[in-house]
Amino acid sequence: MKKGKEKETRRLPNLSRREFMRNTAAVGALGAGIAATGLAPVRAAKASAIEKTVVPPGELDEYYGFWSGGPSGEVRILGIPSMRELMRIPVFNYDGASGYGLTNESKRVLGPDAPPNGDTHHVHMSYTDGTYDGRYLFVNDKANTRIARIRCDVMKTDKVIGIPNVQAIHGLRLQKVPRTGYVFCNGEFRIPHPNDGSILDEPEKYYTLYTAVDADTMEIKWQVIVDGNLDNTDTDYSGKYAAATCYNAEGAVDLAGMMAAERDWTVIFNIPRIEQAVREGKYITLGDSKVPVVDGRGRTPYTLYVPTPKSPHGVNTSPDGKYFIANGKLSPTCTVISIELVDKWFAGELKDPRDVVVAEPELGLGPLHTTFDGRGNAYTTLFIDSQVVKWNIADAIRAYKGEKVNYIRQKIDVHYQPGHLKASMAETKEADGKWLVSLCKFSKDRYLNVGVLKPENDQLIDISGERMELVHDGPTFPEPHDAIMVHRSKLKTVRKIWDRKDPYFAETVEMAKRDGVVLERDNKVIRDGNRVRVYMTSSAPRYGLNEIRVRRGDEVTITITNIDKIEDLTHGFTLCDHGIAIEIGPQQTSSVTFKAEKAGVYWYYCQWFCHALHLEMRGRLLVEP
Numbered sequence: 001m002k003k004g005k006e007k008e009t010r011r012l013p014n015l016s017r018r019e020f021m022r023n024t025a026a027v028g029a030l031g032a033g034i035a036a037t038g039l040a041p042v043r044a045a046k047a048s049a050i051e052k053t054v055v056p057p058g059e060l061d062e063y064y065g066f067w068s069g070g071p072s073g074e075v076r077i078l079g080i081p082s083m084r085e086l087m088r089i090p091v092f093n094y095d096g097a098s099g100y101g102l103t104n105e106s107k108r109v110l111g112p113d114a115p116p117n118g119d120t121h122h123v124h125m126s127y128t129d130g131t132y133d134g135r136y137l138f139v140n141d142k143a144n145t146r147i148a149r150i151r152c153d154v155m156k157t158d159k160v161i162g163i164p165n166v167q168a169i170h171g172l173r174l175q176k177v178p179r180t181g182y183v184f185c186n187g188e189f190r191i192p193h194p195n196d197g198s199i200l201d202e203p204e205k206y207y208t209l210y211t212a213v214d215a216d217t218m219e220i221k222w223q224v225i226v227d228g229n230l231d232n233t234d235t236d237y238s239g240k241y242a243a244a245t246c247y248n249a250e251g252a253v254d255l256a257g258m259m260a261a262e263r264d265w266t267v268i269f270n271i272p273r274i275e276q277a278v279r280e281g282k283y284i285t286l287g288d289s290k291v292p293v294v295d296g297r298g299r300t301p302y303t304l305y306v307p308t309p310k311s312p313h314g315v316n317t318s319p320d321g322k323y324f325i326a327n328g329k330l331s332p333t334c335t336v337i338s339i340e341l342v343d344k345w346f347a348g349e350l351k352d353p354r355d356v357v358v359a360e361p362e363l364g365l366g367p368l369h370t371t372f373d374g375r376g377n378a379y380t381t382l383f384i385d386s387q388v389v390k391w392n393i394a395d396a397i398r399a400y401k402g403e404k405v406n407y408i409r410q411k412i413d414v415h416y417q418p419g420h421l422k423a424s425m426a427e428t429k430e431a432d433g434k435w436l437v438s439l440c441k442f443s444k445d446r447y448l449n450v451g452v453l454k455p456e457n458d459q460l461i462d463i464s465g466e467r468m469e470l471v472h473d474g475p476t477f478p479e480p481h482d483a484i485m486v487h488r489s490k491l492k493t494v495r496k497i498w499d500r501k502d503p504y505f506a507e508t509v510e511m512a513k514r515d516g517v518v519l520e521r522d523n524k525v526i527r528d529g530n531r532v533r534v535y536m537t538s539s540a541p542r543y544g545l546n547e548i549r550v551r552r553g554d555e556v557t558i559t560i561t562n563i564d565k566i567e568d569l570t571h572g573f574t575l576c577d578h579g580i581a582i583e584i585g586p587q588q589t590s591s592v593t594f595k596a597e598k599a600g601v602y603w604y605y606c607q608w609f610c611h612a613l614h615l616e617m618r619g620r621l622l623v624e625p
């Protein structure tokens with residue numbers, strides 16, 4: 001009896017509510033006495049775990065979480081452990097609240113004819129010396145083959161670039177040491193070269209490339225042609241290597257073909273050797289692009305293809321810098337690659353590419369991604385089993401050598417079908433093993449039914465102790481793929497109001513200068529043919545101009561400078577019936593250009609609640625016929 005009671009006590013905290021209730025009934029059936037005495041401590045334990053996630057009103061979270069937004073095209077900021085969503089950063093999407101995609105400043109970031117959507121999967125923060133430095137975030141757009149950079153001081157997107165010669169940027173990772181020099185981008189889909197219709201249904205002629213972008217200038221530095229395709233990627237802690245998974249070694253264009261081989265591979269890039277090849281002119285260029293392209297197919301000095309079972313997905317570097325871990329997806333295993341042995345391979349000391357593999361732990365069904373606690377343990381999502389498995393890397397290596405050790409530490413149910421997971425600071429050398437988030441693709445019955453489209457479910461797990469403990473469910477709009485958790489001490493430079501010298505609106509300031517306008521003071525309308533430039537200030541609760549007169553057919557640029565210096569005092573400018581709404585933060589200058597096509601009176605108003613007289617903060621655009 002006593003044994004049974006202890007077993008239940010251990011198991012219960014990990015169960016869903018429904019399972020919890022069922023279990024309570026089961027225990028009850030064993031004997032009312034056990035149910036009563038056995039459950040009390042369980043509830044206490046669960047309550048105390050949940051308590052750790054409670055951030056009382058008025059208090060701040062310990063971690064910033066940055067979530068990709070998938071086909072929402074954005075990046076989201078959450079507070080951890082509360083899981084409160086703090087902000088959304090529009091990146092590839094258009095956003096009606098901030099006017100991203102409408103203001104001239106954001107249009108300069110997005111470039112001309114930017115598509116209205118994006119598909120963000122992998123958001124990562126810039127590094128100095130192997131840990132986050134709070135300067136930038138970088139994120140991919142799989143849908144339109146772009147990447148973007150977000151400035152962390154203002155949390156705004158400041159660069160968006162297209163990647164040439166490839167289709168669908170999927171995996172994206174940053175060089176970690178000595179600092180983020182390169183952003184590495186995986187072109188996922190193999191395509192013809194040139195892709196101009198001259199080659200169509202000849203898949204054997206398709207290929208894809210690995211791209212290195214300079215993180216400071218956002219210039220594309222080089223590309224490497226690879227065999228197979230490119231799924232996820234990660235980098236090491238020496239600055240020398242990057243690894244990427246390939247799930248379609250077959251080069252197939254249909255499902256059955258892509259799944260055929262028992263092994264695909266993980267390709268490892270030797271960065272110094274690729275740089276050397278570029279310096280020595282050992283490259284080609286493709287099409288109109290001037291980017292140096294190095295051929296890394298087959299056996300080359302630049303690449304190492306490590307056979308990996310089967311259609312591997314995520315690849316993750318352990319925070320001690322020793323291993324790349326490729327997640328098997330269609331194989332129940334992870335493949336642990338020793339970076340020290342990769343060194344030996346490139347030095348010519350090993351014969352077989354499989355010699356760099358030091359473990360292949362069997363974890364469960366559908367391993368997709370792995371994260372770390374900095375104490376030698378790895379945590380892997382099992383998509384099919386709907387679990388997170390905690391396992392010990394050193395023990396998995398011993399088992400691979402034939403020792404009888406159990407490397408599995410614990411499996412915990414998650415709800416349901418997890419993709420990525422990430423522990424706090426896990427992709428830095430300062431992995432601190434406090435929290436882990438499991439990004440579950442399905443929430444099914446976990447929330448009130450909101451219709452056919454359900455939210456995803458991000459579950460927070462306390463990993464600070466021996467046992468993982470599920471402590472929070474967090475619904476999210478479809479669909480973040482990945483997330484990182486950054487300790488708040490890394491982000492001390494986030495601004496509270498804009499700097500008037502900020503480069504984000506420097507071009508607009510230049511335009512005002514040419515018009516002889518002092519943005520912080522002048523309220524003026526300048527006519528230049530049928531172009532009209534309107535300059536005004538905003539200061540709660542009024543605009544500098546409460547009427548603007550233009551003629552039908554004019555191209556009108558409205559430039560507003562928010563002269564309020566009070567933190568959080570954002571104004572807006574919405575022009576009725578013109579599809580225009582922009583945000584102007586304290587000390588910011590924002591501008592928007594439109595054509596006055598309809599004669600008549602159109603009210604403009606401030607859409608950010610700024611003052612008791614916020615509703616009165618409005619004016620008229622008078623369009624003469």
Ligand code: K7E
Pocket residue numbers: 121122170232313314368369419420481482
């Ligand atoms: Cu696994 Cu795009 Cu990182 Cu989705 S990817 S889960």
Ligand code: CUA
Pocket residue numbers: 540541542570571572606607608609610611614615617
């Ligand atoms: Cu200004 Cu509301």
